[in-house]
Amino acid sequence: MASTSHQPVQGMSDIAPPDVALWQMIEQRAREVFARYRFSEVRTPVLEKLELFTHSLGDTTDVVTKEMYTLEDRGGRKLALRPEGTAGAIRYVASGGEETANARIFYMGPMFRCERPQAGRKRQFHQIGLEAVGAPNPLADAEVIALQVHLLAAWGLKGAKIRLNTIGLPEDRAAVLAGLRKAILPRLHELPEEAQQRFETNVLRLLDSKDPVVKKIIAEVPSVIEFMSASSRAYLDTVIATLKKLEIDVEIDATLVRGLDYYVHTVWEVVHGGLGAQNALSGGGRYRIQLDGKAVDGVGFAMGVERVIAALEATGVTASQFAPPPPVFIVSLGEVALNENLLLLQMLRQRGIACEMELSARKVQAQMRRADKVGAQVVVIRGDTELEKGTFVVKNMADGSQREVELPELIKLL
């Protein structure tokens, strides 16, 4: 604390052993759910060519222009730490030919964005993401959303909501922008200066503004969906109808916008109260990514693990609930017993029993305190007397009772 030299890089942090238990639970249950939906894991490099991201995410997006960690390797090649997982996953898919045309893959791992850290936002953060590759099909979108709901349930997370919207096809974009501008124009002078600028540069971004004045005007303007083509609207309708059949509640929110250029049709977010300003624990949607002249269609989502954890903790879940099982503790009395117990320790471990012991001849009292400290429920005590008799004292820490047994009995007890 006093020294800053041993701290991790700004916005990056260690995940300490007790907390890791929660991470492992999240990852393990995610793997179980993904397996049921027949998705397989892909592990792509953390470092990619810079252009992979500029091409797929869009070279004017904020993520690409001001948030990426970029570097040059010794050969002068421009590289970037991945700011998200879809680009790399799709690069893998695009390189694979036919057999990956309908790939169903998931990934989990660290992502990097050099932003100002705040609640729910780290510079190194972790995502669990999934991509269902294949031609646009509203049923696929619904299936992926259903999977996501399943995932939230598997984690035991309560209170999450899904906000759903469509951003239509690229062909709709011009009509949407024009329609929106036309609707807002009469009230443009009411907007704050910053918002007026955005009216020119990126009208869509006015939709999810946090400014109360902007919000009010946006609420009175027709929904973006109304400016879209009939086929885009039909696509959305099918997604909604399918979700209804699957009994999945979503909130249609026409102000939902996404910051990456590759999205088409369905987009959604999973939000949770009690997360601070960054209330989205997942973002997802359908996309079309052009790579080397090849278009890859798919639908997917990415969940921010740190945010999922924050949401779980906000609902009373703690890492200690997923702590590893308590160990058996071996107490030694005297040097001779200490050495003999080392053999016992290894023998028990080889039988699959988690156990530990003090590796120096400390006082019994200190060893017992240690046993209690690490949460041992059973303590095996062995000193000279027991060595002579070939017995072990087994103590139950909960009620304090103990009995003396021989080896076969000991193994049966543990």
Added chain:
RNA sequence: GUAGGUGUAGCUCAGCUGGUUAGAGCGUCAGAUUGUGAUUCUGAAUGUCGCGGGUUCGAAUCCCGUCACUUACCCCA
């Protein structure tokens, strides 16, 4: 990039408008208990008061700078 809050022991924090040797709780270690834990009692160790500079007889305290953490804007998971 912009704005607010905070940096004192391993952890959580107290330290009033500057005044001698900088505190508490928890944790750690040890003793009470020479072979028995969570309770109790007793004791011990650990601080360049984030860092650098300034004002002052004197700075943890005031001023300036800087770094870090934190919250929010922007944007996003």
